[in-house]
Amino acid sequence: MAGKPTIADVARLAGVSVSAVSKVVNGRGGISAATAERVLAAAAKLDWSPSATAVALRGARTRAVGMVAARSADLLAADPHFTVLISGIERELAPVDYGLLLHVVGEEPGAEERAYRRLAQERRVDGVILTESRIGDPRFALLRRLRLPAVLVGVPWHEEGGEAPVVSVRAGEQEAGIRQAVDHLCALGHRRLGYVSGPEDRVHSVFRRRVFESALAARGLAPAPVVVSDFTAQGAVAAMERLLAPGPGARPTAVLFANDTMAVAGMNAARRLGLEVPRDLSVVGYDDLPLGELVYPRLTTIGQDLVRLGRAAVTALFGLLDPERPARAPEIRPPRLVVRESTGPAPAP
């Protein structure tokens, strides 16, 4: 037994055949209690568990799911969205002894596709979880061609409905957070709201902007200035400068941001422009990252149930892999407004 122990070593130690060992560890009955005990003891003594590779080769199940993050290191660090989602995913994966194979590929063109191809062609994973769907997302077609089961977390794009199973908040509830935020600001007397959106090729980013606009319309407020940014802090600063610049129409007294990172950066940009938050300007973020509680003033933001989303994605993926299994997905709380300190009464005109 020079290297790692194999099933044969266990069988020998227990004085039984390999198939007996296999049956015991897989609980496939037909083995006497006494034999089973001897086998278990031998396995424990040798610190043996079935080799995942051998099992995968045999059964075509790798017991791993894949995830590809097409982002630079900096962006990844600045936006813990991924991290939180992953910890939700792991929560569901770990108990059933599945692993998560992660690929961070940066943004070079082609890198993402290569990553998925490898995952599929080398049969390293049973399926993948996608986030941040893009408009006309090429990944759906790619994964279908690769025959790699996939689940999308988040808001699907209409035209892509049915391309991949989608895990998200119950239909119609996704809008709740932004509506609450608009209500909250209106109640505080704000009438001119600005919005800093994420890139227009991201589905959730377009979705949030539209919800904002329709919430405004529902309250009979004038269409607000919307600035499209790129989810980064620098983008938010530039967006703020444009929103607050003296121009046609009055300056907004409150600004919503499509994520917390931008909101925090925007808050400080405002401060550098001589405005105090929330006295002169109210600010609302999106995601409810820990960051929001750290800053001064603490950030009012829209909280998402990211951990639960991650868990639901795994459940859905398992359902795809094994249609027999009853997939009871965890309930996902709709986004809701978390009021902290960065919003306050509208300044007197």
Added chain:
Amino acid sequence: MAGKPTIADVARLAGVSVSAVSKVVNGRGGISAATAERVLAAAAKLDWSPSATAVALRGARTRAVGMVAARSADLLAADPHFTVLISGIERELAPVDYGLLLHVVGEEPGAEERAYRRLAQERRVDGVILTESRIGDPRFALLRRLRLPAVLVGVPWHEEGGEAPVVSVRAGEQEAGIRQAVDHLCALGHRRLGYVSGPEDRVHSVFRRRVFESALAARGLAPAPVVVSDFTAQGAVAAMERLLAPGPGARPTAVLFANDTMAVAGMNAARRLGLEVPRDLSVVGYDDLPLGELVYPRLTTIGQDLVRLGRAAVTALFGLLDPERPARAPEIRPPRLVVRESTGPAPAP
């Protein structure tokens, strides 16, 4: 060819034997150019690459590296340390077609050990990368027992030298950042420096505190108040309240924190206590996360070369797996002070 294509399908399509295909894709010569071309064409046509599982079973190499994060989702999200390290690791892994198998296990006792056991016993990975070594870290013994190659990123504990290869800044250069910070504060006239440390069971946390204390001693400054915290924002707030409470001896005019998250939280705690940063109090963080540029005032902090550390860890691990291979690790920049806005002249006494 109902399911995914195999090497046999490719061989059949190219009209050659399976071993010919194997030789071609592995570049093992002894194949005519014409045949090679036919094989490649067939492989491309079928979108085939060798199954990672089969290769692993054959060669004992899984082409995957493991990492276990024993942290709650919140802590993980609040401290992007891991995320950045991972993106460095991936940078090195991707080109050689290795995967990263991640396990986020939370902090329940035993969960971490189980994760490593599974990684080893199921032979899912060729080796693991460790971070955040603890004093008397049980993982070294565990991994040795499991015969799982491991590399530690960061500062090793003396007694554990040699237990696992360590990747870190060149010896003696690790101290640079904190020394620079102390010098910087002294130059600004500060004489009473406080320090908020991380938990005392973390090696890097103890290391940083000691460097701070010896830097103070080297400058002939009185031993400063040190408060031990837990790396979280809440901990930092409590620490701040203790440091700034009126008590024996004068209040510090500057405080160093063992990470950026605590520094930002501490900065805002100070503000709530009526102090303005940097006018009344200077603050220095550690890590140089993107967060530091977002907040107001922007955080002066000690930057670490985390991406490079991740890359070096992979190189070192590969060296362990294959002693033949010349492992030329990337040069890692020592920590250095990044001066921004949260430090300023000491207030007049």
Added chain:
DNA sequence: GTGAAAGCGCTAACAA
């Protein structure tokens, strides 16, 4: 209740 043997997809010796 238990064991022998045939593969899963691939690589590397060995033959041709």
Added chain:
DNA sequence: TTGTTAGCGCTTTCAC
């Protein structure tokens, strides 16, 4: 230059 074949560690019929 090319093809044949024996495993890698496991699960699963199918005999006993």
